[in-house]
Amino acid sequence: MTLARLACLPLLLLATPALSQAAATGSSSMDASIAYPETRRGDVVEEQFGVAVADPYRWLENDVRTDTEVRDWVAAENAVTGAYLETLPGRAAITARLTELWNYERVGIPVxxxxxxxxxxxxxxxxQSVLYVRQGLDGEPRLLIDPNTWSxxxxxxxxEWEPSPDGSRVAYAIQDGGTDWRTIRILDVESGQTLDDALVWxxxxxxxxxxxxSGFYYSRFPEPEGAEFQSLNMDQAIWFHTVGTDQSADRLVYATPDRPGLTHGAEVTDDGDWLVIYSxxxxxxRYDVxxxxxxxxxxxxxxxxxxxxxxxDLxxxxxxxxxFRTNLDAPRERIVRMDVSGDEPVISEVIAEDAATLESASLVGGRIIANYLVDARNEARVLDLDGSLVTIVEVPGIGSIAGFEGGLGDPETFFAFTSFARPTTIYHxxxxxxxxxxxxxxxxxxxxxxxxxxxxFYASADGTRVPMFIVHRADLDASAPHPALLYGYGGFNVSMTPSFSPATLDWMEMGGVYAVANIRGGGEYGAEWHDAGRLRNKQNAFDDFIAAGEYLIREGITxxxxxxxxxxxxxxxxxxxxxxxxxxLFxxxxxxxxxxxxxxxxxxTAGRFWVDDYGYxxxxxxxxxxxxxxxxxxxxETGDYPAILVTTADTDDRVVPGHSFKYAAALQHADLGDRPHLIRIxxxxxxxxxxxxxxxxxxxxxxxxxxxHWTGLAVPGHE
Known part of the structure; x- marks a missing residue:
């Protein structure tokens, strides 16, 4: 998966925690009497294929930064939500324990x-995490970049950041307020000084x-003509920036003006001989190369x-x-060798498709390191260049592996291992x-x-076998149901593998069960699993998630x-x-x-890319x-709904906050029972x-x- 493609996705959120065990839930008079802000209902109705589609909250799509009515609505909603959250017991205790659990060293994979x-x-x-450098594997760390001083x-x-081949400079991207837009700067490693170069858009x-x-390749869009956080992103191109020059002097390397909807990412091969462009x-x-x-x-x-x-994927x-790693004639991916010396490339197979899904591969130290998904958990295999297995990298249990970057002649590489109860450890x-x-x-x-x-593994509505991870304290009494938090994604070929979060640990520490369902639409079992949960098959993803909840209840877990x-x-x-x-059900x-x-x-913004998963x-x-x-x-219009807390952010230019604004307004307008339906912005x-x-x-x-509060979980000091 290229960086450009990954960045276009509506991304998943990592982690979902839980609290502790308690008595049965019930709504209080305070819960039933929330006075939601008055939200103006418009009269927008559009006919689409003979269907009259009402959109009374169309005005909430407007940018909160420039539209005073939307800004006032956000302030009013946050005030109501904040007042409600202040009434909930245990928030201070949860905050204190989360702070303790978050207070551990986190190191990234070295380059x-x-x-x-x-x-x-x-x-x-x-x-914010900071960037360090060491001279030699055991050298003394030296601070290079500290974003905590930037605002x-x-x-x-x-x-994003990337050192130059000789390690003398680092090009790094600045992200302000969570936006997808980047400004790229360059640091001189020896002096620690930032150069004047500044690349925008x-x-x-x-x-x-x-x-x-001498410089680097990067992707950028033309400067937006207003609405930079909402307008569609079109006409991306590859540019080359020469260190020490103004961005106006950057050289256009590759563009497709006849196809403005394409995105392009570029990488230089390890030997520096080729620029490989993915479109x-x-x-x-699915790429042109x-x-x-x-x-x-x-x-x-x-x-x-x-x-x-x-x-x-090179x-x-x-x-x-x-x-290349490819799904050509291999839904679960394989590795092929491509000779590009002639007029037409010649392809031959190196590693055949496996029952496991090939997630990534790299050439390091004269060998291929292939990272597979085996029932949604990683296994790293080391193979010779002819595809024969050398060894399987040992890791401490069920978890996720990432890394193994480097060049063919590198004597070393690094990888990360993490699991639900194991914070990320970096290995050499x-x-x-x-x-x-x-x-x-x-x-x-x-x-x-x-x-x-x-x-x-559980059966979905159509009998499909779906995997699910279940995590909790080892001493939890299995004879009684417990508050549980079920997490899912189910889209864009993204696999849900084990990962650590201090928040998730807090939920489990308090006695909650945490479950992750590997529903269709993800990439756990390759292209077929993805296809089975997208476009007109999207209902399968919902059915899988519902079946996961039913399994947890049926088995007495919750x-x-x-x-x-x-x-x-x-x-x-x-x-x-x-x-x-x-x-x-919830x-x-x-x-x-x-x-x-x-x-x-x-x-x-990036929504136009998602038609691959959702349709047109x-x-x-x-x-x-x-x-x-x-x-x-x-x-x-009426019903009995679970308690709902919607969350979004004002600078989200991936999934614009208007989605959540309109949804929350519609929830609050309907008569859906006494439980709260709030939004936190x-x-x-x-x-x-x-x-x-x-x-x-x-x-x-x-x-x-x-x-x-709504699952009956007892928080510390409020059992």
Whole structure:
């Protein structure tokens, strides 16, 4: 999955915690008497394919930064939500424990350039992680970049970063207030000084240096003509920036003005001989691949893969021989060798498709390291260049693996391992000997062995076998049901694998069960699993999630009165849809930054890319499928709904906050019972990335207090 493609997705939110065990839930008079803000209902009704579609809250799509009526509505909603949350018991205790759990060292996977080791680190409660460098593996760390000094509210973050091949400079991207827009700057490593270079309007971009370090390739859009946080992103192109020059002097490398909807990402091969350009028109892993020979300044672009039918992800290269991970004739991916020395590329298979799903691959130390998903948990296999298995990298249990970046001749690489009760540990891998040693392991205030991690399989509505992780304290009494938090995503070929979150741990520490359902629409079992949960098959994803809840109840793990659900982005859509379809199944719901209006998602920022998973609202068959489950359009006039706390942010330019604004307004207008239906709107935040630690702790304290109250979870001091 290329960076450009990943960045276009409505992303998932990592983590979903829970609290402790308690008595049965019930609504109080305070819960029933919430006075929601008055929200103006417009008279917008549009006929689509013979259907009169009402959109009374169309005006809430307007930008909160410029529309005073929307801004006043946001302030009024936040005031009501804040007042309600203040009444919930245990919020202070939750905040205090979250702060303790979050206070552990977090180190990123190192990037090595000429004996310089670059990596991010957070000492625990720093709002933003900082960038360090070491001279040699065991050298003394030296601080290079500290984003915590960039703004008063710590909402300005360092996003993408990449050292030059000789390690003398670092190009890094600045993300302000959670937006997807980036400003790229350059740091001189020796002096620690930031150069004058400043590149604006970069978005959904990587940074790939020329081998000689003279500059780098990046992706950018034309400067928006107003509405920079809402307008559609079109006409992306690849540019080359020469260090020490103004952006106006950047060289246009590759563009497709005849196809303005395409996005483009570029990377230089390890030997510096080729520029590889990936072009796509949506979120699917379907690319055209174009190469430009960098040995000659006159080399013209040459397309080696056309048609945008399959995934092509470069694992590495040896001269004119490229190694690609691809789903060509392999729904669960395989590795092929492509010889580009002739006029037409010649492809041969290196590693055949496996029963497991091949998630990533890289050429390091003269071998291929292939990272597989085996029933939604990772397994890293080391193979010779002919595809024969050498070894399987040892890891400490069920979890997720990432990393193994490097070049063909590198003697070492690094990878990260994490699981639900194990914070990320960074490992050093010796490419020659196969030795695995710890590079950075955090000290934590809990014992991972005190938690049980298991995987179960359950049947969905159509009999499909679906995996689910269930995690809780090992000493939890299995003879009684407990408050549970079920998390899901189910889209865009994204796999839900085990990951650590201090917030999730807090939920389990208090006695809650945490479950992650690997529903269709994700990538856990390759293209077929993805296809089975998207477009007109989207209902399968909802059915899978509903069946996961039914399984947890049927097995006595939880009860209807104790079950909460959460999902973010596409997962917010998931939560909104299943609450409409089965409101009786859940006690509480937390839809975050969700895609809630399925008839207008393609009109804003990156939304146009999502037609690969959702379909086209202006095509009749797609419209009817979308209209049938669109969360905003399927809220009934009356009913008995679970407690709902919607979350979004004012600077979210991935899934614009109008989705959540309209959805919350519709919930509050309907007569849906006595439980609260509130919205929490963060300021100076976006879709999720770059958020300060303090902001995350505050939000999770609110979320856990809310669902703790409605699932009967006892928080410390309030049992």
């Amino acid at each position: 090595v350039r000429q004996a310089r080791y670059f990596y991010t680190r957070n000492d625990g409660l720093q709002n 008063d509210d710590d909402a300005t973050a360092m996003a 970069a978005k959904f971009t990587g940074i790939s240096w020329a081998r000689n370090g 796509s028109e949506g979120t699917d892993d 174009t190469i430009i020979g960098l040995r000659s300044p006159e080399a013209a672009p040459r397309t080696i893969v056309s048609g945008m039918e399959h995934n092509w 694992a590495g290269s040896i001269g004119d021989i490229f190694y 891998y010796d490419s020659a000997r196969g030795d695995v040693t710890v590079f950075a392991e955090p000290e934590v205030t809990f014992d991972p062995e005190d938690y049980s991690v298991r995987q179960v 009860s209807r009165e104790q079950l909460a659900i959460r999902g973010g982005s596409n997962g917010g859509l998931l939560v909104g849809a299943v609450v409409n379809q089965r409101p009786d 006690a509480a719901a937390l839809p975050a930054v969700g895609v809630m209006d399925m008839l207008r998602f393609d009109r804003f 609202p202006d095509r009749e068959e797609d419209f009817r499928a979308l209209y049938a489950y669109s969360p905003y359009h399927n809220i009934p 963060e300021t100076r935040a976006g879709h999720g990335s770059g958020r300060p630690t303090s902001q995350l702790i505050a939000e999770y304290a609110d979320l856990w207090a809310f669902i703790g």
